[in-house]
Amino acid sequence: MKRGLFVTVEGTDGCGKTTQIRNIIDHLSSMGCKVVVTREPGGTRISESIRSIILDPAYTEMHSKTELMLYSAARAQLVEQVIKPAIANCKTVICDRYVDSFYAYQGYGRGLDMDMLKQITSIAIDNTMPDITFFFDLDPEIGLRRRMNAANGDRIENEQLDFHRRVYNGYKQLAKENPDRIKTIDASRSVEEVWKDVRRQLDTVLGFVREV
Secondary structure, eight states, X not given: OOSOOEEEEEOSTTSSHHHHHHHHHHHHXXXXXXXXXXXXXXXXXXXXHHHHHHHOXXXXXXXXXXXXXXXXXXXHHHIIIIIHHHHHTTOEEEEESOHHHHIIIIIIITOOOHHHHHHXXXXXXXXXXXXXXXXXXXXXXXXXXXXXXXXXXXXXXXXXXXXXXXXXXXXXXXXXXXXXXXXXXXXXXXXHHHHHHHHHHHHHHHHHHHHO
């Protein structure tokens, strides 16, 4: 591979991202790829500290503008410290959430101005966009039920269902606007069926990047 592959994984809470990320890691590792796994917000010492503030359910008074600045700060640190160096060293980066989460949650969910979000994101990521993004499409009510059965919710998970539906609709719109990059995967099926689709899409983009 002449350059690193950048893969992002998106979807509302409880959509099955974690399981499929493990499958992606195993598959790419078996092909000899050097894999770096990270997440948003988080992935660095600074970004993880910011994450703990963002998701702490105690901070119910957090303003949406404060939230967007914290997310962007964590993202900027992750890009500069982890993502860009890894790609430059021909490593494959798998990131659990990235800019599409920002647009879906802060833009569609919170109702913040999308042009403003894009301007801030442009500064934070410095043109570092994924080669492929998997959007795991699952009704948010089903996903939240899965999450709540597994653990207590964080500050974002504890939002009202209407918020999560706006986020879900935002993801659908983003996928519609970016079909070449964002691959929609029906996450209501079995783990095996979902992985079959993911693997097919992943192998396609992997072959393309190898030829670049």
